[in-house]
Amino acid sequence: MLIRSKIVKTLHGITEKKGWEIPLENIVVEQPPKIEMGDFATTLPLALARVLKRKPFDIAKEIAQEFSMEEISTVQPLPNGYINFFFSTAFLFTCFQSLLEEPKQYISSQEGAGKKVLVEFVSANPTGPLTVANGRSAPIGDTIANLLELQGYQCDREFFINDMGAKAQKLAASVFYYAMAELQHPVPPPDEMYPGDYVQTLACDYIQKEGDSLLALPREKAIELLKQFSLSTMISRMKEDLDDFHIHFQSWFPESSLHNGYIQDTFNRLKNQGVVEEKEGAYWFLTTKFGDEKDRVLIRSNGLATYLLGDIAYHRNKLERGYDFCVDVWGADQSHVNPLKWALHTLGFCEDQLKTVTFQLVHLFRNNQEVKMSKSGGNYITLRELLNEVGPDVSRFVYLSRSNEQHLNFDLDIAKNRDPKSPVFYAQYAYTRCKGICREAEAVNIDIPQKWEDVDLSLLKDPAELQVLRRFAIMPELLERACSSLAPHLVTQDIQILANDFHSFYENCRVIDIDQIERTKARLLLVISIEKLLSVLFSLIGIHAPERM
């Protein structure tokens, strides 16, 4: 059990014993704003003051007297009504030892044991390349999945391929136009030409592979073949991009696989629940019943399913595959969350089974100028260009440096050229320094301890050393919070503060000192632990841990 929940329970026990009525969930235990204020604090006396009509300080003193936990050495009631808690040295050493033995297990929990989760992200339309805008979804979804796995969930990553839409059709028609022109049999251009140079390239690639075989086919058949070719080409390119971004999906789920009656069946179920009505030749989902401003079309008057119906069917399918819940990572331009939730509710699912994470747009800056992008105008920067320019580590770190709901300003000049202003170097440098210290220790023939039994931990008593130990102790709580709030950017923050603690320790405590060999060993063990913890945290956000820089 996490230490914070333990403190809450202990406090609740005291209130029960005293006959003070306060629900467990109203007991606030939080990290104080400043390190001098301890490792945890509670505002319980403030909450009780009004009910009991007593001074907060008196209540605080009374609670402090009753409070006893082996992990807590000092319980400090304060005149303003707070109670501060300080970890005991024994607890700090216990955490240190667990971290050293199994770093990943140390920061994980069994919260989600036995539960299956599907994280769906990116799912970009396969009619164009991944861009820096929809690319933001990739590290967010991947890190959320990593965090869920850390909390014990069995987690799969899935990419939904929208291969049945009008956009795919439009792309195919444009490719057809270019292909026929290339084959000296020009046809009139489609009403709407798909933008982007890659469209014409697709036509040429097809001809290179298949020759002039298109000419022998009827128009519809030719367009269909070009569609298959174009989509599979774009998808394999996206796979390559994501691969270089160190992101791997367990499954790539094509919408077409639902077009075997499953979508129709989903529609019938909704209809049977009385939330569908025929109007003007189309079938509408009566979302106004749920408070929507207007109803939504499910089946168009031409008989084709809308994107919404397809997505409803897809989510039904996901939940029927046995996942306890789904996490969807969506761009802010996706606006059908509520209709989707209402539909799932109508189909008998619980609304909590769909958790959506919305992220805002990305603004790119170069030379202090915003780089304007517009996908419909065919003017955008691809994820591939970003990867080539700044590399996957910096890209992932910057993508995760703001909360999802904030617009992200991505400064290419700072990100590239290994500019030290980029926070990723601060963190990776900490890791490199750890490695450097170990190399130095070996160079002067000091045996590097591997187990805590080999050293005298009580030699670690400098404030900077204790600060690192306290950070170790709190780390599982920080990650639990990042996971439960589906906020991957908190991990980059946790990395920053740990790196900061390490750099301070490094400046204040010289590790290698041949005149104090026992203390050197204790400090080396601390360095090794930091290195291990950083390495696990880096893997959570998918960045590399460099031995040297």
Place this chain on the structure above:
RNA sequence: GUGCCUGUAGCUUAAUGGAUAAAGCACCGGCCUCCGGAGCCGAAGAGUGGAGGUUCGAAUCCUCUCAGGCACGCCA
């Protein structure tokens, strides 16, 4: 016009309704005879766009307002 998101130090950003709003960058002042100075320590700098309200307590919740972004198709 309607809906959603966002306005915090010169800049980029933190802050599960709680303590004197926290960091980094830039600026200023210190720190390498010693494990990588891509670092550390210190100083200065905001009362959270504005106005009300709820609360013992608000950057956080509510109302109004100003500013920016996105979405508002029988597109996906």
